[in-house]
Amino acid sequence: MFRKIAIAGATAAVIVGAGTAALAASGSSSSGTRTSSSSASSSSSSSSVKDSPLGRFARRHPGIAAAIAHHAVHGVIVTKDSSGQYVTHDGILGTVSAVSASSITIKSGDGFVQSYTVNSGTKVRVKSDGKTSTISQVKVGDHVGVVGTGTGTPVATYVIDGA
Numbered sequence: 001m002f003r004k005i006a007i008a009g010a011t012a013a014v015i016v017g018a019g020t021a022a023l024a025a026s027g028s029s030s031s032g033t034r035t036s037s038s039s040a041s042s043s044s045s046s047s048s049v050k051d052s053p054l055g056r057f058a059r060r061h062p063g064i065a066a067a068i069a070h071h072a073v074h075g076v077i078v079t080k081d082s083s084g085q086y087v088t089h090d091g092i093l094g095t096v097s098a099v100s101a102s103s104i105t106i107k108s109g110d111g112f113v114q115s116y117t118v119n120s121g122t123k124v125r126v127k128s129d130g131k132t133s134t135i136s137q138v139k140v141g142d143h144v145g146v147v148g149t150g151t152g153t154p155v156a157t158y159v160i161d162g163a
Contacts, residue, residue, distance in 0.1 A: 073108045090114065090154040091147045093163055099138050104156060106146055116148045116156035127162035135159065 074092040081087055094108035098115075105115040124133040127145075138144065138161050145163030148154035 073110050074112050074114065087149060088151050088154070089147070089149055090116075091145070093145045094143070096138060096140050096142045096144055099135065099140060101135060103153075104135065104138065104144075104146065104159060106144060114146075115153050116146055117150075117153055118156050118159070122156045122159060124159045124161065127160050133161060137161065 072091070072093060074090075074094070076088065076090050078086050078088050092106045092108050092112070092114050094106040094112075096104060097107045097113065098105040100118075102118055103115055104118055105113060107113045118135050122135065124135055124138065125131065126133050126137075138159060142161055143163060145158075145160040146156050147158045148156040
């Protein structure tokens, strides 16, 4: 039982760590994809990251989030928002294997590959200076951190180039 809790906590911290870094770099809110508990369908809606369950976890346990984020590779976690809807969060650190104006594909250190949809709501930052960038500045071979929401092909909320 303790092992399952530890694994769940580690996965949460991966997402929280990457999301917290992205939030700190941007200082703005994100949009999440909500999933119904009875179906895999989803719809977009806007919610504040710092008021989300992940944001609250990061504020309460900053040391755990930071420690695990430095060693994290990828993870998925589902939270429940204030309206009772389930939100799927996805995060990965790795190397860009493909990038376009509408998508980005990342390969993590353990060989896991995840593609994300990129849209007008995706925030791109450069880790070294925290400045705003664009998806066109991200190149194949760059090391990035990506946080997104949704199932299947998540929508990228943040892309941190140089992570």
